[in-house]
Amino acid sequence: MSEKVFPKDFMWGAATASYQIEGSPLADGAGPSIWHKFSHTPGNTYNGDTGDVADDHYNKYKEDIALMKDLGLNAYRFSISWPRIFPYGKGKINEKGVDFYNRLVDELLKADITPFVTLYHWDLPAALQDLGGWTNRDIAYWYTDYADYMFQRLGDRVKNWITLNEPWVMAFVGHFMGEHAPGMKDLYASFSVVHNQLRAHSKTVKAFREENIKEGKIGITLSNSSHDPATNSQEDKDAARLAHEWTNYPLFLNPIYKGEYPSGIKEYASEFLPHNYENDLEEIKEKIDFVGINYYSGDLVKADTKSFLGGKTVERGLPKTEMGWEIYPEGFYKILKGVQNEYNPKEVYVTENGAAFDDKVVNQGVHDEDRIDYLKKHLEQALRAIQNGVTLKGYFVWSLLDNFEWAWGYSKRFGIVYVDYKTQKRIIKDSGKWYSQVIKNNSFEF
Numbered sequence: 236m237s238e239k240v241f242p243k244d245f246m247w248g249a250a251t252a253s254y255q256i257e258g259s260p261l262a263d264g265a266g267p268s269i270w271h272k273f274s275h276t277p278g279n280t281y282n283g284d285t286g287d288v289a290d291d292h293y294n295k296y297k298e299d300i301a302l303m304k305d306l307g308l309n310a311y312r313f314s315i316s317w318p319r320i321f322p323y324g325k326g327k328i329n330e331k332g333v334d335f336y337n338r339l340v341d342e343l344l345k346a347d348i349t350p351f352v353t354l355y356h357w358d359l360p361a362a363l364q365d366l367g368g369w370t371n372r373d374i375a376y377w378y379t380d381y382a383d384y385m386f387q388r389l390g391d392r393v394k395n396w397i398t399l400n401e402p403w404v405m406a407f408v409g410h411f412m413g414e415h416a417p418g419m420k421d422l423y424a425s426f427s428v429v430h431n432q433l434r435a436h437s438k439t440v441k442a443f444r445e446e447n448i449k450e451g452k453i454g455i456t457l458s459n460s461s462h463d464p465a466t467n468s469q470e471d472k473d474a475a476r477l478a479h480e481w482t483n484y485p486l487f488l489n490p491i492y493k494g495e496y497p498s499g500i501k502e503y504a505s506e507f508l509p510h511n512y513e514n515d516l517e518e519i520k521e522k523i524d525f526v527g528i529n530y531y532s533g534d535l536v537k538a539d540t541k542s543f544l545g546g547k548t549v550e551r552g553l554p555k556t557e558m559g560w561e562i563y564p565e566g567f568y569k570i571l572k573g574v575q576n577e578y579n580p581k582e583v584y585v586t587e588n589g590a591a592f593d594d595k596v597v598n599q600g601v602h603d604e605d606r607i608d609y610l611k612k613h614l615e616q617a618l619r620a621i622q623n624g625v626t627l628k629g630y631f632v633w634s635l636l637d638n639f640e641w642a643w644g645y646s647k648r649f650g651i652v653y654v655d656y657k658t659q660k661r662i663i664k665d666s667g668k669w670y671s672q673v674i675k676n677n678s679f680e681f
């Protein structure tokens with residue numbers, strides 16, 4: 236294999252999420268999600284933006300799949316909106332919601348595009364939030380029932396399943412920082428949300444095994460930022476390690492693979508974990524088929540006694556994306572290699588990697604050289620990881636389309652395809668054309 240070519244059969248995809256692209260959140264009997272309510276609450280999102288229209292993918296999915304085909308994608312990661320299926324989170328089923336995802340999956344298969352389905356990408360049915368949402372232990376059962384129903388309805392055609400997307404962000408940005416739905420600011424609630432998501436994840440993996448889906452695989456997608464110590468001091472090194480254990484894959488993979496939370500969490504944060512959490516650890520420890528890694532950036536961590544877990548991030552003066560995140564491709568390698576070294580997963584997928592830049596339409600095109608440079612540098616690190624033993628089987632760029640960037644609304648563009656939100660016209664950016672060549676050549680050099 237040439238040193239610049241990815242392995243044969245490497246999966247090349249793009250990723251999206253239901254609330255960020257679909258629009259029509261209440262169409263055809265769907266119930267409201269917590270993000271519908273959060274975005275409709277004044278002050279919560281940039282410019283008061285909501286997911287009411289987004290990319291209108293609910294109506295334009297066939298056009299978007301034709302775009303994926305033109306780009307040469309062989310896989311597509313999307314999420315199912317739980318409240319489209321169970322408008323109240325449990326009980327009554329909305330057949331028209333199931334029908335949308337049936338049609339979406341069938342259209343993908345017709346285009347020879349492998350579906351990767353994320354069961355939960357933050358749009359919790361609002362009716363369940365009224366019962367405490369992820370802070371309520373019973374959500375593990377509500378979620379598993381929803382997931383198992385989707386296995387039964389789509390499992391004959393969907394073979395790759397992701398239980399949760401970025402459970403850390405759901406737990407802490409949504410329940411501690413208050414910047415995402417449901418907008419809580421309670422550190423104890425956040426750790427209960429971590430724990431209940433793990434309980435829900437593992438019960439769902441067990442239900443998946445019982446459904447015995449032919450050639451089926453199930454995993455989880457975790458957010459990561461590469462944390463390096465700001466100096467060589469022991470204080471900074473300790474702070475960086477704790478930041479890694481708290482915000483990156485160990486917080487979830489340690490319980491899943493080893494049946495315990497990371498040592499630093501047990502030592503410095505156990506008071507925030509739910510009472511008697513140890514009683515659930517044996518059940519949480521449940522084998523998965525792959526690990527999904529999301530990576531965008533890295534940072535330096537400096538010891539700071541006034542910050543949670545004694546560390547704060549500081550900048551190192553690297554170029555930044557439109558999100559203000561420093562561009563640190565080497566951190567991508569560190570995260571991928573770290574997962575392999577610590578847990579030796581059978582398979583790893585990059586379920587999200589990408590960047591927001593200030594994209595402009597010029598002469599009916601979008602010349603986003605900065606995004607091409609970002610993607611190329613990160614793909615170089617992904618290939619380096621494979622060459623150093625990481626069982627990386629696929630890469631999903633975030634994102635296929637510019638979309639609703641949560642609290643940032645439509646002000647941040649991550650797509651390899653530009654969306655004119657006034658006309659809903661799609662324009663393949665230069666990065667999309669470049670990515671299409673990467674797929675064709677199975678290499679970032681051509």
Ligand SMILES: N#[N+]C[C@@H]1[C@@H](O)[C@H](O)[C@@H](O)[C@@H]2O[C@H]12
Pocket residue numbers: 252255400401529587633640641649
């Ligand atoms: N911010 N940002 C971009 C991207 C977000 O749009 C996704 O929904 C999340 O899974 C993850 O945070 C990454």
